[in-house]
Amino acid sequence: MAERLSAEARKQALGGIPGWGEISGREAIGKTFVFKDFNQAFGFMTRAALVAEKMDHHPEWRNIYKTVEVVLSTHDAGGVTARDIELAKAMNAIAG
Numbered sequence: 001m002a003e004r005l006s007a008e009a010r011k012q013a014l015g016g017i018p019g020w021g022e023i024s025g026r027e028a029i030g031k032t033f034v035f036k037d038f039n040q041a042f043g044f045m046t047r048a049a050l051v052a053e054k055m056d057h058h059p060e061w062r063n064i065y066k067t068v069e070v071v072l073s074t075h076d077a078g079g080v081t082a083r084d085i086e087l088a089k090a091m092n093a094i095a096g
């Protein structure tokens, strides 16, 4: 099982993934992606879902029109691990 990152390691990792930050009140990271329209937002979700499934690591997310709110944590580790950082980076790459 992946190890939880320390607060320090988490902060450092977040520095390298634009737009991602700590979620207040829980051990998770998040980002709100804003696209041009619903089509772009849903296209992002479709591509990200395929990557997430391949990684066996899945986002908590919510789509409102052209925005996608994403929260990542590793449930079995009770916090943020390298797997969350990896998926966050992949999502940024997909969003372009």
Ligand SMILES: C[C@H](O)[C@H](O)[C@H]1CNC2=NC(N)=NC(=O)C2=N1
Pocket (backbone or CB within 6 Å): 056, 057, 058, 059, 072, 073, 074, 075, 076, 077
């Ligand atoms: C058995 C399976 O590997 C686990 O349930 C996976 C699936 N996807 C997951 N996704 C996320 N975000 N956190 C997890 O702890 C997690 N666990």
